[in-house]
Amino acid sequence: MEHVELFFKSVFVDNMVFAYFLGMCSYLAVSKKVSTAVGLGAAVIFVLTVTVPLNWLLDQYILQEGALSWLGAEYAEYDLSFLSFILFIATIATMVQLVEIVVERFSPALYNSLGIFLPLIAVNCAILGGSLFMQSREIESFSLALNYGFSSGIGWFLAILAIAAIREKIRYSNVPAPLRGLGITFIITGLMAIGFMSFGGMLTGGDDAPEVSEAGTAQIENTSEESAKELAQNETSEVSEITAQ
């Protein structure tokens, strides 16, 4: 159940592109044609599925406070978490290079379709973002981390596939000249993100309070609380006005 929930949450609710704008650079640059978008999307799924669990292992056994205790009692109080950026990015860069070599050796066909995108991916924010979110959300087990990497990749894939299809169609429409290309893509992505926000209620529909895990959503939560207070105060003031009359 935990797995299913995490899967849907990462694909729809916390979609990499629409909720956190991760990997926007390649999302905008490579979404002109559906076929190339599919290639890049597949490569992102692949690399996320490999690097997130790997970085989870790194985080658990090397970086976290007390993670080094398996080396012996005298190492138990080390906290290397300040090194996480450099280790995560090194893992990602190495993995991408390794994956490229392996794919080239064993599946030339796949290499030809993914090949040019693989080096691009090392600097895709979605990949590092996946690892950093995995760390800040304190994902509990290896299999959940694997699930998280895979499902975030799927979410990213869906987003780039959708925008590429729309951009292919929009070529035949009469877009105002200054908006052509980049401008209209931004606005469409914004509209799609509004659509994806409706998935937000999907997992919080029960009796549980909505889960707030990230700074961004926390802010929104705050503002909505504030507006709720305002509303409440408005109502009470109205009521008191009415009673005064």
Next chain:
Amino acid sequence: MGLLSKKDSKLILDPLADNNPITIQVLGICSALAITAQLKPSIVMAISVIFVLGVGNVVISLLRNVIPSKIRIIVQLIVVATLVIMVDQVLKAYAYELSKELSVFIGLIITNCIIMGRFEAFALGNGPWKSFLDGIGNALGYGVILIIVGFFRELLGSGTLFGIKVLGDSVEKTGLYAIGYENNGFMVLPPMALIVVGIIIWVQRSKNKALIEEN
């Protein structure tokens, strides 16, 4: 600018408008959108990127003849990651609340395409002083967009700037709220960042027709 030659000042001024990293080069969009719900994090982010890109460009430019081209991406990533760790630690020490608010996005400066893009396109082929100016210029261009977006989103979304209630108090109905003005809570949500940037691009390209893309 007496200190800088004409060519040098062009390096700084160009990215501010006609060659803006966000609206024209399409670099560094990821972080630009996520943290602009308020003005303060936008400015902190802009300053962090100015530091990382300025120093990083100099370092890469000094190393450019030593780095083997095959592993240059990894070398570049290590340089950026080191600088970003410095920024992150400083923020954690002196502005803890803010660093919590920016959460993973400080770390994501590492993969901010603007940085790799400038390393690849400029620092690998130019001297340190020029690279420094190019880095500062591009980071400023990035910062300008961030601040514009942050300004509008905070002003229209929460009616505040830097947390100061400039439009009056929405609870006690002072200032603009007295005549029935309401905050547009939608501006605070992520999708509006995209639409605000879209509008900035629209305005900029209507002013400067040379920038209009082919369909």
